[in-house]
Amino acid sequence: xxxxxxxxxxxxxxxxxxxxxxxxxxxxxxxxxxxxxxxxxxxxxxxxxxxxxxxxxxxxxxxxxxxxxxxxxxxxxxxxxxxxxxxxxxxxxxxxxxxxxxxxxxxxxxxxxxxxxxxxxxxxxxxxxxxxxxxxxxxxxxxxxxxxxxxxxxxxxxxxxxxxxxxxxxxxxxxxxxxxxxxxxxxxxxxxxxxxxxxxxxxxxxxxxxxxxxxxxxxxxxxxxxxxxxxxxxxxxxxxxxxxxxxxxxxxxxxxxxxxxxxxxxxxxxxxxxxxxxxxxxxxxxxxxxxxxxxxxxxxxxxxxxxxxx
Amino acid sequence: xxxxxxxxxxxxxxxxxxxxxxxxxxxxxxxxxxxxxxxxxxxxxxxxxxxxxxxxxxxxxxxxxxxxxxxxxxxxxxxxxxxxxxxxxxxxxxxxxxxxxxxxxxxxxxxxxxxxxxxxxxxxxxxxxxxxxxxxxxxxxxxxxxxxxxxxxxxxxxxxxxxxxxxxxxxxxxxxxxxxxxxxxxxxxxxxxxxxxxxxxxxxxxxxxxxxxxxxxxxxxxxxxxxxxxxxxxxxxxxxxxxxx
Numbered sequence: 112x113x114x115x116x117x118x119x120x121x122x123x124x125x126x127x128x129x130x131x132x133x134x135x136x137x138x139x140x141x142x143x144x145x146x147x148x149x150x151x152x153x154x155x156x157x158x159x160x161x162x163x164x165x166x167x168x169x170x171x172x173x174x175x176x177x178x179x180x181x182x183x184x185x186x187x188x189x190x191x192x193x194x195x196x197x198x199x200x201x202x203x204x205x206x207x208x209x210x211x212x213x214x215x216x217x218x219x220x221x222x223x224x225x226x227x228x229x230x231x232x233x234x235x236x237x238x239x240x241x242x243x244x245x246x247x248x249x250x251x252x253x254x255x256x257x258x259x260x261x262x263x264x265x266x267x268x269x270x271x272x273x274x275x276x277x278x279x280x281x282x283x284x285x286x287x288x289x290x291x292x293x294x295x296x297x298x299x300x301x302x303x304x305x306x307x308x309x310x311x312x313x314x315x316x317x318x319x320x321x322x323x324x325x326x327x328x329x330x331x332x333x334x335x336x337x338x339x340x341x342x343x344x345x346x347x348x349x350x351x352x353x354x355x356x357x358x359x360x361x362x363x364x365x366x367x368x369x370x371x372x373x374x375x376x377x378x379x380x381x382x383x384x385x386x387x388x389x390x391x392x393x394x395x396x397x398x399x400x401x402x403x404x405x406x407x408x409x410x411x412x413x414x415x416x417x418x419x420x421x
Numbered sequence: 422x423x424x425x426x427x428x429x430x431x432x433x434x435x436x437x438x439x440x441x442x443x444x445x446x447x448x449x450x451x452x453x454x455x456x457x458x459x460x461x462x463x464x465x466x467x468x469x470x471x472x473x474x475x476x477x478x479x480x481x482x483x484x485x486x487x488x489x490x491x492x493x494x495x496x497x498x499x500x501x502x503x504x505x506x507x508x509x510x511x512x513x514x515x516x517x518x519x520x521x522x523x524x525x526x527x528x529x530x531x532x533x534x535x536x537x538x539x540x541x542x543x544x545x546x547x548x549x550x551x552x553x554x555x556x557x558x559x560x561x562x563x564x565x566x567x568x569x570x571x572x573x574x575x576x577x578x579x580x581x582x583x584x585x586x587x588x589x590x591x592x593x594x595x596x597x598x599x600x601x602x603x604x605x606x607x608x609x610x611x612x613x614x615x616x617x618x619x620x621x622x623x624x625x626x627x628x629x630x631x632x633x634x635x636x637x638x639x640x641x642x643x644x645x646x647x648x649x650x651x652x653x654x655x656x657x658x659x660x661x662x663x664x665x666x
Binding site: 209211214215217218221222226227349351355359360361362363364365366367368369370371372373374375377378381382385 | 515516518519521522523525526527529530605610613614615616617618619620621622623624625626627628630631634635638
């Protein structure tokens with residue numbers, strides 16, 4: 112049983128009245144997300160990222176090692192995402208027990224990133240059938256404030272772009288390999304084919320007449336909020352998760368229960384999300400670029416560069 | 422596998438259908454009249470599903486009794502002989518848990534749960550053979566079984582899967598097609614355009630979403646008619662028996 116606190120009827124009514132007047136209790140617009148802040152990209156370690164998103168907090172670590180590939184896929188590296196949600200984040204998650212909600216969160220993050228091939232697995236191959244990289248992402252949720260999926264997906268993609276694996280040279284005509292220490296040779300970033308961004312819309316039926324909603328034609332009664340916080344999440348009557356990338360592709364769509372959504376509205380939401388997706392993708396790009404630049408300046412890597420700037 | 426021609430220039434798919442043709446849809450209701458309150462059997466092409474509904478009944482544990490409405494519980498079992506390669510599947514597999522949760526949450530909304538407070542409606546689904554469109558067939562089977570059990574619903578929940586091959590939407594994918602192209606499964610309530618269930622697992626260009634959804638919704642309305650025919654046929658049979666007595 113989840114130990115989440117139920118919201119009182121008064122609070123619910125107040126919240127719904129607010130929505131009717133076009134106001135969210137947290138002061139955001141309906142289609143406004145909480146932008147990630149306090150983003151910490153580790154300087155000591157490639158692929159360690161901590162970030163906050165509203166009051167959500169996550170830490171992501173990417174690690175790699177070399178292993179033998181699966182026999183049916185000799186040319187492909189191995190990539191896993193480990194999603195760890197425990198009661199540290201919120202009392203509604205229980206230790207050691209995978210509730211449906213937890214499974215859905217990790218499954219959707221996995222679908223968005225792993226199944227969509229956002230990481231090029233063939234580039235992880237070192238010697239076909241013998242040695243490939245195994246990349247593991249450990250995703251730890253430290254504090255919960257609604258909407259784990261969006262923040263988890265953002266965190267994992269940021270960490271993957273931040274991560275670098277040691278450089279490798281193949282010797283003896285493909286017999287052996289040398290793994291170069293990261294201090295000896297500049298490590299290599301992963302090859303990322305596209306950057307998926309998850310967006311969760313929660314919806315609310317403000318008339319409270321379910322039958323009208325299900326059978327009726329009018330959709331003006333439904334209100335859609337992007338990126339819900341803890342309380343909004345408790346009050347939602349349904350949600351839909353859209354994963355998109357910058358190339359205007361839908362990676363994943365899922366709607367788990369909740370009041371039905373009109374097909375045309377779905378298309379509108381998806382089209383409207385493009386702007387937010389662009390913003391978040393650019394933000395990730397900028398963060399990585401700034402971090403690289405900072406590192407470049409601090410370590411004075413310019414000294415090592417050969418070649419004249421023309 | 423991608424070397425196989427999924428959609429020929431003449432407009433034929435590997436099993437000889439056109440892009441907008443459904444597979445054979447056959448359904449039966451009340452297949453297990455003695456063992457449960459409602460039952461159904463659905464075949465969509467080579468995907469075969471049996472569904473049995475128990476309830477509304479008193480839940481075995483107090484925690485399942487919700488004073489606001491009925492609790493819906495789905496049990497999913499996929500037979501080990503359901504695919505070409507025999508394989509034992511565990512119930513805790515993430516894909517299974519996800520499908521189970523999706524079905525539970527979908528029907529929690531489509532059944533008039535508030536009419537049955539403090540009760541449990543238990544739905545058992547058995548997958549006998551799978552050849553694409555599994556989630557859709559299961560949802561259709563559950564709808565029929567719930568109707569057979571006499572549980573009040575707002576309307577039929579009819580489901581279909583649809584894929585996108587290049588620019589052409591392909592309706593009701595079979596197993597081979599499903600492996601290669603992205604699949605969107607939708608469930609629609611009655612003859613509206615309201616989506617109760619939605620699942621897309623692979624990439625699909627955003628600009629094609631609208632056309633794909635359009636054909637899928639038309640198909641769900643067709644499926645609804647086919648299910649409705651079956652329910653009415655069964656109903657007529659029953660009433661004629663009653664009239665004789």
